[in-house]
Amino acid sequence: MTREQATLARLEQSIDARFLALGERELITDLLAAGALVREIARRLHRAPSTISREVRRNAPVQSPYGAYRAQRAAVARRERPKPRKLDTKPRLRAYVIDKLSLRWSPEQICHAMEQEFPGDTEMRLTHETIYQALYVQARGSLRKEIAAAVRTCRTHRKPHRLPGERTPRFTDGMIMISDRPAEVEDRAVPGHWEGDLIVGAANGSAIGTLVERSSRYLMLVHLPGGQHDSETVAKALTATISTLPAHLRGSLTWDQGAEMARHKSFTMATDMPVYFCDPASPWQRGSNENTNGLLRQYFPKGTALSVFGPEELEHVAQELNGRPRKTLGWENPAERFSSYIKL
Known part of the structure; x- marks a missing residue:
């Protein structure tokens, strides 16, 4: 074995298995000399026929036979890193x-x-x-x-893009997505299914919880002590509010994927009320709640501190909105419609 052949053999030991090795190239040389066709060579090497045809095409000079060591030298040179850009x-x-x-x-x-x-x-x-x-x-x-x-985005790093199925799970406890929500919730035929969210105050420093019953559009405002909206505070406040309802009006809760719902499992265990999560960036999947949150900005303008509003003030606002007649309810108001559900 010549010095060059020995060097190529040593390099072969560090080459990934997906690349052709020197021994395989020697076998290609022998089989071509014996008149074997590409598919036969591929079968003998357990390689794709396209791999063999590309190897011969790239490494056999015009009017010259394929040579294993010449092909190996060319392959090693192509793999050199870093390549000039x-x-x-x-x-x-x-x-x-x-x-x-x-x-x-x-x-x-x-x-x-x-x-x-x-x-x-x-x-x-x-x-x-x-x-x-x-x-x-x-x-x-x-x-x-x-x-x-x-760059137009003014970013200095690339922003990764993932398909929905490749997203990192939002919470430790697995979410039940809105696609798994029962059909009876979707058509609003059965009362007791709620949509929820937070409206936040200035600098995201305070918040109020909002719950809207899908069938009647009845609103319940959730007071968060001090305006705190960490997951533990939100779970406790939602549990206390939902627990005031009769069992037949505790059907389900639909929420977005906000971090405040990280303790959704403990909420479900306390209320026996499953939580369904909307798809990312899909506010229309909680349309009733989004519309109600817009109405609430008449009382709680953006950029104001919401921690100054106590439970009595929240109850007053909820009563006003629940007393407004709604076209979607045949001009009945949410309070009247919801009262009829309580008597069921």
């Missing part, structure tokens, strides 16, 4: 990208524009991912500030 080695391409970034173009817009402006120039080709890599991955130190000025 395209934006570093092509000044014209780099200048074009920098110019368009200064105009607040997105990387994808830049790449499409290059195809239009330089249709026959293969040197002026780039993927938008290469630009993002140059901006977010390869940039270091003070260059981070330059990125913020060049």
Whole structure:
């Protein structure tokens, strides 16, 4: 074995199994010389036929037979890292990208524009991912500030995007999603199913809990001592409020995925009332509650401290809203409709 062959053999030991090894390339050489076809070689090596055909196409010079050691040298050279970056080695391409970034173009817009402006120039080709890599991955130190000025979002780090099924679980206790909510809740035919949320005060420093019964639109306001809205305070306050209802009006509660509901399991155990969670960024799934929260801003304007309102004041506001006639109820008011449910 020559010195070069010994070096290639040592390199082979550190190569990932998904890459062809020197021994496999030697077998390819022998089988090709024996007249074997690509599919037969692939079967012998337990590789995909496309892997073999690509290997031969890339590493066999024109009018020359495939050679194992020549192919191994080429493969090792291609794997060398770090490779010179395209934006570093092509000044014209780099200048074009920098110019368009200064105009607040997105990387994808830049790449499409290059195809239009330089249709026959293969040197002026780039993927938008290469630009993002140059901006977010390869940039270091003070260059981070330059990125913020060049990118329209002004971010210096990439924002991960996940599909709904890939999201990190919001709470330790598993959530029951709104898609699993019974049909009787959806059509509002059965009373006792509620939607809930918080309205928050200035600087997110205080809050009031809101509960709306889906069928009657009846409102209950939940006083949170001192305006605190951590999960323990919210769970205790919701439990105390719901416990004032008769059992047949404690059907379910639908909430968004706010951190204040982290103790939803303890609430369910105390009230025997399941909690269903809306999908992220889907306020319409609690439409009655969202509409009511908008009405409540007449009494609790945004930017005010909500901790100054005591239980009596909250009860007064709830009575006013529950006394308003509603078109959706045939001009009956929520208090009248809800009273009829209590007598059931």
